Amino acid sequence: MPKIVEIEDTPNPNAMKFILHEPLTWGITHSYDNAEQAKDDVLASALFDIEHVSNVFYVDRWLTVTQDGGTDWPELKRLIAVPIRAAPAADAQSATTVAAASTVIAELSGEDQQRLEQINALLDEQIRPALQGDGGDLHVVDLAGNYLSIHYQGACGSCPSSIAGTLKSIENLLRTIEPDIEVVAV
Template sequence: MPKIKEIERTPNPDAMRFVLDEPLTNGVTKSFENPSEAEEDELANALFSIDHVLNVYYVDKYVTVTQDGQAVWSELLRKLAPPIREAKAQLDATEDDEVHATKEVQESDDPRLVQINEMLDDQVRPYLLADGGGLKILGLEGNRLKVHYQGACGTCPTATSGTLYAIESMVKRIDPEIEVVSV
């Protein structure tokens, strides 16, 4: 059973990140956007059973929970802590093949997508993870790159403005014609 070492605010006022003493996963990212996605995951399912939980995202020693903005954090944290403390480590868990990019993106022969995904892995995803979230590439249609924010980033006001513009300016170094759209 992992102990909660710290509870940290994220840039998203509706998300909190729990820092654990022991890892839940061995580098495997788990992202759940609704209760039906979480049915097979014991921790995410338990967290979604708590009123106001919108999103559960976890990897290694970090669990991020996003709420709907209707709960008082001090009360909600008391409800979230027990299932997190009782969570069993999933050190043999396998990564969802599509957690960072859809199959279509992974199987694409477009060299721009390969470069973009590598750039995101190196320069963007580590920083989003530090803020309790992640980023998934959904596809490139013409010159429109569709991305989806995960975890705390999913409903964060700065994700759809500052962060998105920063990503777009990095992507424009690969192809100046690409427009990045968050969906």
């Protein structure tokens, strides 16, 4: 059963990051925008049963919960702690399972898949650590020609700065390897 080590504010005032002693997963992200999406996930379902919870995102040893802005954090944090503490810690997962969760878009040509691997390597090195530090992340949805579609997760999903400044920064960074790329948040 995971113990909460620390609770951190994020740049998004409606999101809190819970840092855990034991991992919930091994490299596999879980991101849900509503209870229907989370219906097969025991932990996320229990969190969505709490009034005002609007997004759940977790990976490894941390979890971010976003609320709808309709309540204060002190009471909500106490309610959120209960299902987190009741959740089982991650079982040892095989490298195959973790590798299967990596970003691969089946419809891409071999050349575009190589481009995507370069893009993801740059995102892994320079963007994702900062987003994860703030309780969020991003997932690459598609690469079509010079358009890269990304989806923000966790605290980044509803944070005003992620839609404007962060998106432009990502695009500018990726243009160092793909000069004509345009990045769109979906």
